[in-house]
Amino acid sequence: MRSALTLATAALLALTCSANAASLDGLSVDVTNESEAVLCAEKDNVAISFANKDVRSFRIEAAHPVYLAAGMRDNYEADWTACDMSADPSYQAPGQPRKVTLYEETELWVVGYAFPAFWRPSTATVRIGDRVEKGLHLLQVWVLRTDGAEEVLVLYPQDGYWRPRPMTPPNMRNTGYGSSFLVGPVEVDGRPVVKFKEVAFDPKSRTFTLTFEKGGSATLKMASVDKNKLALDVAFDRSIDGGPFAMLRSMYVTEFNNDMARIALREKGAKGWLEENIMKFGKAHATDIWMGRLSPSQHNTSSPDIVFNSFSDGPYPKRPKSEPPPTIEPKKP
Numbered sequence: 001m002r003s004a005l006t007l008a009t010a011a012l013l014a015l016t017c018s019a020n021a022a023s024l025d026g027l028s029v030d031v032t033n034e035s036e037a038v039l040c041a042e043k044d045n046v047a048i049s050f051a052n053k054d055v056r057s058f059r060i061e062a063a064h065p066v067y068l069a070a071g072m073r074d075n076y077e078a079d080w081t082a083c084d085m086s087a088d089p090s091y092q093a094p095g096q097p098r099k100v101t102l103y104e105e106t107e108l109w110v111v112g113y114a115f116p117a118f119w120r121p122s123t124a125t126v127r128i129g130d131r132v133e134k135g136l137h138l139l140q141v142w143v144l145r146t147d148g149a150e151e152v153l154v155l156y157p158q159d160g161y162w163r164p165r166p167m168t169p170p171n172m173r174n175t176g177y178g179s180s181f182l183v184g185p186v187e188v189d190g191r192p193v194v195k196f197k198e199v200a201f202d203p204k205s206r207t208f209t210l211t212f213e214k215g216g217s218a219t220l221k222m223a224s225v226d227k228n229k230l231a232l233d234v235a236f237d238r239s240i241d242g243g244p245f246a247m248l249r250s251m252y253v254t255e256f257n258n259d260m261a262r263i264a265l266r267e268k269g270a271k272g273w274l275e276e277n278i279m280k281f282g283k284a285h286a287t288d289i290w291m292g293r294l295s296p297s298q299h300n301t302s303s304p305d306i307v308f309n310s311f312s313d314g315p316y317p318k319r320p321k322s323e324p325p326p327t328i329e330p331k332k333p
Contacts, residue, residue: 026287027055027311028268032244033281034192039253044180046250046260046278047192048291050308053241058311060181060246062164062304063229065293068175102128102139103203109142109149110201120189123213124157124196128203139199143167143225150174152225153232155208160184160194161249162220165304166230178259178303179250179291183234185214186244216240230304235315248291248306251299252279258297260306264290287311 034047096116103110112126114135122135141153145167154163154177161180168175184194195213202209206222216238223231236245250260255277263278265286274284278291292305 026058026309027052027313028285028287029055029311031265031284031286031289033278033283034247035252035279037279044191044249044251046179046248046252048248048263048278048281048289049186049244050246050248050289051244052311053239054313055236055245055311056239056313057233057235057316058246059223059307059309060164060183060232060234061229061307061309062166063307064166064169064175065296065302065305067293067296068169068172068302100133100136102126102131102133103201105203107144108203108206109140110203111140111142112136113138113140118158120158120193122158125198126157127198127200139201141222152230153222155199157196157199159191160196164230164232164306167225167227169227172302175302175304176300178300179248179306181249181306182244182247183220184210184212184218184245185216185240186247187214192247192249233316239313246308248308250278250291253299255295256297257299258293259300259303260291261293261295261297262291 029050029052032049032051034049036045036047038045098114100112100114101109102112110128112133114122115137118137122137126133126136126139137156137158139155139157140151141155142149142151150167152165152167155161160182162183163177163180165175165177182192182194184196186192186194189195196210197213198211200209200211201207208220210218210220212218216236218234218236221233221235223233225231234246248260250258252258252261255261260278262275263281264273264275265284266273266288267284267286274286288307288309290305290307
């Protein structure tokens, strides 16, 4: 019991220090658990939705789990035990996978991939400057680090899924991806998706502009990325009514086999945080939401914790007063 309390205290300290979770004065949003129990570790069964028709902007942060340390066993191999994907839809196209470098400079690369098969039709276009690409299933954003380059953000333009990751600490070579998130009008089409008409990226401001099939748009800006966290600022051109404006997707089979096991929320007006196993959580009305782990998992052991906070009815998220200016590190090899 004592060790569990120690881990919980350390996690909340990491949450407030590394992930800047305590915005506290932001709008509160409806947080709803739409998860389902599964046996397959490669199915995203965790679904936490966020809804409030007044929200125009907010922040998402990915931070290393509190237990991350050099020399730990870091497993990120797939686990297909008890998995039957035969019923999943798949759209097959002729040819081999196609890789294209969409943008390249010293400190930033954007790479796209088109696969022969994907579970949805490929209708969204991708634009960087005057370059327009159709049929891309995956975008990777790479940034410079002292010994090369590192992938920190992934987007699947055809179903709206993002995967974030902070830069690897200096005592490790790589860390794993884990949970995903959706931004925009979330709808269910086989599974939860956000349908894009177009995805545009501005390398100078490191900002994605997302045009939705249902109308409206949003920007997602890489506000900062370093060895502690990746911070993303999201702003909508209009409020999203009638459903969630964002969703966290992840995987949970057991406490020892998951990509995300715990949730902590700061409910509006509450004097303390609500903490739960993520599968036992129901609903809450909260200003700050942390989702992650307190102990290592055998699946994607180093995958990051995720924070949603700073919900605002204005076009840009409100930043905590103590937060330093945005940075991108490192700047030089």
